[in-house]
Amino acid sequence: MKPESLHALVIDHHAGELPPEVADLLEVHLATHPPARAEADRILNALHITRRTVLQHPELGRVLPLVIARAQAVPPRQARPVWTKAAAILTFSALTATGGFYAGSARSGHDSTPSAVASTAPIKPRKDSPWARYRMALDPQGTGMQVVRVDVAEKKGQP
Amino acid sequence: MDTTNQPPLLERLFTESAGDLTRYFARWHGGDQGVQDLVQETFLQMARVIRDGKSPKCARGYLFGIARHLSQAAWSQREQSKVVPFDAAAAEIAAPEDDERVTAAHETISALEPLQREILELRFSHNLSYAEIAESLGIPIGTVRSRLHHAIAEVRHRLESELNP
Numbered sequence: 001m002k003p004e005s006l007h008a009l010v011i012d013h014h015a016g017e018l019p020p021e022v023a024d025l026l027e028v029h030l031a032t033h034p035p036a037r038a039e040a041d042r043i044l045n046a047l048h049i050t051r052r053t054v055l056q057h058p059e060l061g062r063v064l065p066l067v068i069a070r071a072q073a074v075p076p077r078q079a080r081p082v083w084t085k086a087a088a089i090l091t092f093s094a095l096t097a098t099g100g101f102y103a104g105s106a107r108s109g110h111d112s113t114p115s116a117v118a119s120t121a122p123i124k125p126r127k128d129s130p131w132a133r134y135r136m137a138l139d140p141q142g143t144g145m146q147v148v149r150v151d152v153a154e155k156k157g158q159p
Numbered sequence: 160m161d162t163t164n165q166p167p168l169l170e171r172l173f174t175e176s177a178g179d180l181t182r183y184f185a186r187w188h189g190g191d192q193g194v195q196d197l198v199q200e201t202f203l204q205m206a207r208v209i210r211d212g213k214s215p216k217c218a219r220g221y222l223f224g225i226a227r228h229l230s231q232a233a234w235s236q237r238e239q240s241k242v243v244p245f246d247a248a249a250a251e252i253a254a255p256e257d258d259e260r261v262t263a264a265h266e267t268i269s270a271l272e273p274l275q276r277e278i279l280e281l282r283f284s285h286n287l288s289y290a291e292i293a294e295s296l297g298i299p300i301g302t303v304r305s306r307l308h309h310a311i312a313e314v315r316h317r318l319e320s321e322l323n324p
Contacts, residue, residue, distance in 0.1 A: 008308050015282065017289050017304075046315030051283040053264040053314075058186040060265070061280025063273040064231055 001029065006036060010043045168218065169206055176219055177202075180226050183285055187230045188237075197233060201226045220294025223287060227277075227295060260318055267317040268310065274298070275306045282307060 009026050012018050018026065030037045054060060139146045180201055184194040204225045208215070215221035268276060274296065281287045281295060289307075293300040 007312060008304075011308055011311055012304070015289065015307075042319075043311070043315065046318060047311050049260050049264050049318060050268070050279065050311050050314045053261045053268060054279050054283040056261060057265055057268075058280075058284070060268050060276050061284065062187055062234065063277050064235060 001036065003039065006039055007043055010040045011047060014044065014047060169202065169209060172205065172218055172222055173202060176222055179285055180222070183223065183226055184230060186280075186284060187234060193233075197226070197229050200229055204229075215294060217290050217294035220287065220291035223281065223285070223291060223295040224297065263317050263321050264314045267314050271310055271313065275310050278303055278306050279310055 009018065009022075013023055013026055030040055134147050135150055136145055137148045138144075177198060180198045181194055184190075184197045188194060188197070201222060205218075205222050208221070208225075268279065271279075277296060278292055281292045287295065289300050289303045292303045296303075
């Protein structure tokens with residue numbers, strides 16, 4: 001007989017949960033097999049200690065619904081090794097640093113800080129923009145504003 | 160349901176289980192008058208169950224299931240209101256000194272899951288059968304059996320490894 005089977009049978013027999021014919025067979029087996037008898041005695045010893053402990057400590061059996069719900073609801077957390085957290089932190093830092101480096105490199109040629117915007121240097125129209133060829137100017141006849149082509153104005157000697 | 164069978168069932172349950180229920184509540188709460196109130200409330204709820212035509216598979220187990228809920232509710236209420244236990248002295252009646260085997264077993268049982276500890280309590284303190292424990296806790300009999308076997312195996316393993324290294 002396997003030790004696991006004997007363990008279960010001895011406990012069930014002690015609890016009176018075995019059918020009579022199975023209980024009889026178990027008793028015969030234990031009577032004719034001294035090693036099994038010794039093993040059964042060790043199981044019964046653990047059972048009696050367990051029973052004695054439970055009787056002496058009623059607080060062990062006081063289980064509140066909250067505790068039961070928590071035990072059933074929360075799955076056991078798997079302990080993650082420390083190196084996985086360290087690897088995650090390093091990866092995040094590396095990505096952040098790389099992104100910051102490229103962003104800084106791309107922006108270094110076009111300074112758009114307020115001081116640059118407020119510069120007093122004359123504004124030169126960008127050649128790649130269609131609006132570079134036009135500018136707003138006052139109508140010399142006093143009728144209001146007008147849009148003047150830059151190249152035409154330069155030909156006429158206007159500022 | 161035949162109403163003529165109701166009183167005998169309740170009477171039989173009361174005769175068989177009133178003392179057990181008193182001990183059950185006393186282990187939870189200590190005491191005296193409060194415990195008797197809980198016992199009465201348990202039978203009152205059982206009477207309602209019978210009156211409503213429900214027929215639990217295991218009446219005694221069902222009765223302990225009611226007692227369990229009442230006991231937990233009373234304990235929670237008492238913890239919230241911080242009222243003194245029913246009879247603190249009675250709760251400390253049987254407290255012989257532990258030997259090292261009981262101490263080791265206590266540590267092992269404390270680490271078991273709550274359901275397993277309840278099974279041990281109902282089996283060893285109140286001598287409930289597997290079927291009654293299953294009905295009381297609302298779980299299959301096989302679960303009761305396997306958890307009980309596992310708990311005792313854990314205690315045995317602890318005792319043998321610690322006391323006979």
